[in-house]
Protein backbone atom coordinates (compact mmCIF):
# COMPACT_ATOMS: atom_id res chain seq x y z
CA UNK A 1 0.00 0.00 0.00
CA UNK A 2 1.39 3.42 -0.95
CA UNK A 3 1.35 6.49 1.32
CA UNK A 4 -1.52 7.90 -0.73
CA UNK A 5 -3.62 4.78 -0.28
CA UNK A 6 -3.05 4.76 3.48
CA UNK A 7 -4.03 8.32 4.31
CA UNK A 8 -6.11 11.24 2.96
CA UNK A 9 -3.97 12.15 -0.04
CA UNK A 10 -3.88 15.74 -1.22
CA UNK A 11 -2.64 15.95 -4.80
CA UNK A 12 -1.43 19.06 -6.59
CA UNK A 13 -1.58 18.39 -10.31
CA UNK A 14 0.04 20.09 -13.29
CA UNK A 15 3.18 21.35 -11.59
CA UNK A 16 5.81 22.53 -14.04
CA UNK A 17 8.43 24.60 -12.18
CA UNK A 18 10.85 23.78 -9.34
CA UNK A 19 9.49 26.75 -7.31
CA UNK A 20 5.85 25.73 -7.40
CA UNK A 21 6.79 22.09 -6.83
CA UNK A 22 8.75 23.20 -3.76
CA UNK A 23 5.67 25.09 -2.53
CA UNK A 24 3.56 21.93 -2.87
CA UNK A 25 6.14 19.85 -1.00
CA UNK A 26 6.56 22.47 1.74
CA UNK A 27 2.77 22.66 2.17
CA UNK A 28 2.68 18.89 2.73
CA UNK A 29 1.10 17.66 -0.49
CA UNK A 30 1.07 13.84 -0.61
CA UNK A 31 1.03 13.51 -4.39
CA UNK A 32 2.27 15.73 -7.19
CA UNK A 33 1.10 15.41 -10.77
CA UNK A 34 3.16 15.92 -13.93
CA UNK A 35 1.14 16.21 -17.12
CA UNK A 36 2.30 14.29 -20.21
CA UNK A 37 -0.49 15.36 -22.55
CA UNK A 38 1.01 17.58 -25.28
CA UNK A 39 -2.15 19.68 -25.75
CA UNK A 40 -2.20 20.74 -22.10
CA UNK A 41 -0.88 24.12 -20.91
CA UNK A 42 0.73 22.11 -18.08
CA UNK A 43 2.63 19.74 -20.36
CA UNK A 44 6.19 19.08 -19.19
CA UNK A 45 8.97 17.95 -21.50
CA UNK A 46 10.69 14.72 -20.40
CA UNK A 47 13.92 16.44 -19.27
CA UNK A 48 12.14 18.90 -17.02
CA UNK A 49 9.81 16.15 -15.77
CA UNK A 50 12.80 14.04 -14.73
CA UNK A 51 14.28 16.96 -12.79
CA UNK A 52 10.97 17.69 -11.08
CA UNK A 53 10.55 14.01 -10.22
CA UNK A 54 14.04 13.95 -8.67
CA UNK A 55 13.09 16.99 -6.58
CA UNK A 56 9.91 15.33 -5.31
CA UNK A 57 11.15 11.77 -4.83
CA UNK A 58 10.77 10.54 -1.26
CA UNK A 59 8.82 13.67 -0.26
CA UNK A 60 5.59 13.11 -2.18
CA UNK A 61 4.30 10.41 -4.51
CA UNK A 62 4.96 11.23 -8.15
CA UNK A 63 2.02 10.86 -10.52
CA UNK A 64 2.53 10.79 -14.28
CA UNK A 65 -0.69 11.94 -15.94
CA UNK A 66 -1.38 10.44 -19.36
CA UNK A 67 -4.31 10.27 -21.78
CA UNK A 68 -5.04 7.02 -23.64
CA UNK A 69 -1.38 6.04 -23.62
CA UNK A 70 -0.28 2.79 -25.29
CA UNK A 71 1.19 0.21 -22.86
CA UNK A 72 4.61 0.29 -24.58
CA UNK A 73 4.77 4.10 -24.33
CA UNK A 74 3.68 3.91 -20.70
CA UNK A 75 6.55 1.48 -20.05
CA UNK A 76 9.00 3.97 -21.61
CA UNK A 77 7.61 6.78 -19.48
CA UNK A 78 7.80 4.64 -16.34
CA UNK A 79 11.42 3.80 -17.13
CA UNK A 80 12.32 7.45 -17.65
CA UNK A 81 10.46 9.03 -14.76
CA UNK A 82 10.13 6.21 -12.21
CA UNK A 83 6.81 7.60 -10.97
CA UNK A 84 4.84 6.10 -8.09
CA UNK A 85 1.55 6.24 -9.99
CA UNK A 86 0.11 6.57 -13.47
CA UNK A 87 -2.98 8.75 -13.75
CA UNK A 88 -5.08 7.57 -16.68
CA UNK A 89 -7.19 10.53 -17.74
CA UNK A 90 -8.57 9.40 -21.09
CA UNK A 91 -11.18 6.83 -22.06
CA UNK A 92 -9.09 3.82 -20.98
CA UNK A 93 -11.23 0.69 -20.57
CA UNK A 94 -10.69 -1.67 -17.61
CA UNK A 95 -8.73 -3.96 -19.99
CA UNK A 96 -6.55 -1.03 -21.09
CA UNK A 97 -5.89 -0.16 -17.44
CA UNK A 98 -4.81 -3.77 -16.84
CA UNK A 99 -2.53 -3.75 -19.90
CA UNK A 100 -0.87 -0.46 -18.86
CA UNK A 101 -0.35 -1.76 -15.33
CA UNK A 102 1.13 -5.01 -16.63
CA UNK A 103 3.53 -3.08 -18.89
CA UNK A 104 4.69 -0.70 -16.16
CA UNK A 105 4.21 -2.48 -12.83
CA UNK A 106 2.71 0.76 -11.51
CA UNK A 107 -0.56 1.40 -9.69
CA UNK A 108 -3.22 3.23 -11.70
CA UNK A 109 -5.32 6.21 -10.69
CA UNK A 110 -8.18 6.08 -13.18
CA UNK A 111 -10.09 9.32 -13.74
CA UNK A 112 -13.80 9.17 -14.51
CA UNK A 113 -15.88 12.19 -15.50
CA UNK A 114 -19.09 12.64 -13.55
CA UNK A 115 -22.04 14.83 -14.52
CA UNK A 116 -25.13 12.81 -13.55
CA UNK A 117 -26.02 9.94 -11.21
CA UNK A 118 -25.92 7.58 -14.22
CA UNK A 119 -22.19 8.25 -14.59
CA UNK A 120 -21.58 6.56 -11.23
CA UNK A 121 -22.31 3.22 -12.90
CA UNK A 122 -19.00 3.59 -14.73
CA UNK A 123 -17.08 3.08 -11.48
CA UNK A 124 -17.81 -0.59 -10.74
CA UNK A 125 -16.22 -2.09 -13.90
CA UNK A 126 -12.84 -0.73 -12.73
CA UNK A 127 -13.00 -2.56 -9.38
CA UNK A 128 -10.51 -5.22 -10.50
CA UNK A 129 -8.15 -2.96 -12.45
CA UNK A 130 -7.72 0.58 -11.08
CA UNK A 131 -5.95 0.97 -7.74
CA UNK A 132 -7.74 4.22 -7.02
CA UNK A 133 -10.54 6.09 -8.77
CA UNK A 134 -10.50 9.86 -9.30
CA UNK A 135 -13.97 11.32 -9.74
CA UNK A 136 -13.63 14.50 -11.81
CA UNK A 137 -15.91 16.85 -13.73
CA UNK A 138 -16.44 16.17 -17.42
CA UNK A 139 -14.54 18.52 -19.73
CA UNK A 140 -16.38 21.10 -21.84
CA UNK A 141 -17.62 19.59 -25.13
CA UNK A 142 -15.14 21.49 -27.34
CA UNK A 143 -12.16 21.13 -24.96
CA UNK A 144 -8.72 20.54 -26.48
CA UNK A 145 -7.72 18.35 -23.52
CA UNK A 146 -9.84 16.17 -21.23
CA UNK A 147 -9.12 17.53 -17.72
CA UNK A 148 -7.86 20.43 -15.68
CA UNK A 149 -10.64 22.86 -16.65
CA UNK A 150 -11.51 24.04 -13.15
CA UNK A 151 -15.14 22.94 -13.47
CA UNK A 152 -16.88 21.50 -10.42
CA UNK A 153 -19.71 18.96 -10.63
CA UNK A 154 -22.55 18.30 -8.19
CA UNK A 155 -20.72 16.75 -5.22
CA UNK A 156 -24.05 15.70 -3.68
CA UNK A 157 -24.24 13.01 -6.40
CA UNK A 158 -21.56 11.13 -4.44
CA UNK A 159 -23.33 11.16 -1.09
CA UNK A 160 -24.95 7.77 -1.79
CA UNK A 161 -21.71 5.93 -2.59
CA UNK A 162 -20.71 3.04 -0.34
CA UNK A 163 -18.75 4.68 2.55
CA UNK A 164 -16.14 1.89 2.20
CA UNK A 165 -15.38 2.91 -1.41
CA UNK A 166 -12.16 4.95 -1.50
CA UNK A 167 -11.97 7.62 -4.20
CA UNK A 168 -10.28 10.92 -4.83
CA UNK A 169 -12.32 13.99 -5.74
CA UNK A 170 -11.34 16.66 -8.26
CA UNK A 171 -12.87 19.18 -10.62
CA UNK A 172 -12.99 22.87 -9.83
CA UNK A 173 -11.72 22.56 -6.28
CA UNK A 174 -10.00 25.62 -4.79
CA UNK A 175 -8.94 26.90 -1.36
CA UNK A 176 -12.38 28.41 -0.73
CA UNK A 177 -14.59 25.44 -1.67
CA UNK A 178 -12.51 22.38 -0.79
CA UNK A 179 -13.84 22.14 2.79
CA UNK A 180 -17.44 22.11 1.60
CA UNK A 181 -16.56 19.60 -1.12
CA UNK A 182 -15.03 17.25 1.48
CA UNK A 183 -18.01 17.60 3.82
CA UNK A 184 -20.47 16.87 1.00
CA UNK A 185 -18.73 14.18 -1.07
CA UNK A 186 -16.75 12.52 1.75
CA UNK A 187 -13.85 11.52 -0.50
CA UNK A 188 -10.67 9.71 0.58
CA UNK A 189 -8.48 12.39 -0.98
CA UNK A 190 -8.58 15.48 -3.19
CA UNK A 191 -6.85 16.70 -6.33
CA UNK A 192 -6.52 20.24 -7.68
CA UNK A 193 -4.97 22.02 -10.60
CA UNK A 194 -6.76 25.17 -11.89
CA UNK A 195 -7.88 26.24 -8.42
CA UNK A 196 -4.28 26.87 -7.36
CA UNK A 197 -3.36 28.80 -10.51
CA UNK A 198 -3.36 32.47 -11.50
CA UNK A 199 -3.78 31.52 -15.20
CA UNK A 200 -3.96 28.14 -17.03
CA UNK A 201 -0.66 26.40 -16.34
CA UNK A 202 0.65 29.07 -13.96
CA UNK A 203 0.63 27.76 -10.38
CA UNK A 204 0.41 30.20 -7.44
CA UNK A 205 2.50 29.29 -4.40
CA UNK A 206 0.17 31.03 -1.90
CA UNK A 207 -2.92 29.31 -3.28
CA UNK A 208 -1.13 25.94 -3.11
CA UNK A 209 -0.40 26.48 0.60
CA UNK A 210 -3.95 27.69 1.30
CA UNK A 211 -5.44 24.70 -0.52
CA UNK A 212 -3.40 22.12 1.37
CA UNK A 213 -4.18 23.83 4.70
CA UNK A 214 -7.93 23.98 4.01
CA UNK A 215 -8.11 20.40 2.70
CA UNK A 216 -6.10 19.00 5.61
CA UNK A 217 -8.32 20.73 8.19
CA UNK A 218 -11.52 19.56 6.50
CA UNK A 219 -10.24 15.98 6.20
CA UNK A 220 -9.38 15.99 9.91
CA UNK A 221 -12.86 17.29 10.78
CA UNK A 222 -14.44 14.60 8.59
CA UNK A 223 -12.37 11.91 10.29
CA UNK A 224 -13.31 13.23 13.77
CA UNK A 225 -16.97 13.22 12.77
CA UNK A 226 -16.78 9.63 11.51
CA UNK A 227 -15.07 8.48 14.73
CA UNK A 228 -17.71 10.27 16.79
CA UNK A 229 -20.53 8.60 14.85
CA UNK A 230 -18.84 5.22 15.31
CA UNK A 231 -18.67 5.94 19.06
CA UNK A 232 -14.88 5.96 19.11
CA UNK A 233 -14.34 9.58 20.20
Ligand SMILES: O=C(O)c1ccccc1NCC(=O)[C@H](O)[C@H](O)COP(=O)(O)O
Nearest residue numbers: 013040147148149150171172192193194
Ligand atom coordinates in the same frame (compact mmCIF):
# COMPACT_ATOMS: atom_id res chain seq x y z
O1 LIG B 1 -4.38 19.55 -16.31
C1 LIG B 1 -4.38 19.27 -17.51
O2 LIG B 1 -3.99 20.10 -18.34
C2 LIG B 1 -4.88 17.96 -17.97
C3 LIG B 1 -4.71 17.59 -19.29
C4 LIG B 1 -5.20 16.39 -19.74
C5 LIG B 1 -5.85 15.53 -18.87
C6 LIG B 1 -6.03 15.88 -17.54
C7 LIG B 1 -5.55 17.09 -17.09
N1 LIG B 1 -5.70 17.48 -15.77
C8 LIG B 1 -6.34 16.74 -14.77
C9 LIG B 1 -6.11 17.35 -13.45
O3 LIG B 1 -5.34 18.25 -13.29
C10 LIG B 1 -6.75 16.87 -12.25
O4 LIG B 1 -6.53 15.52 -12.13
C11 LIG B 1 -8.19 17.25 -12.16
O5 LIG B 1 -8.86 17.06 -13.36
C12 LIG B 1 -8.41 18.61 -11.57
O6 LIG B 1 -8.40 19.65 -12.44
P1 LIG B 1 -8.99 21.08 -12.03
O7 LIG B 1 -10.48 21.05 -12.20
O8 LIG B 1 -8.33 22.01 -12.95
O9 LIG B 1 -8.61 21.34 -10.60
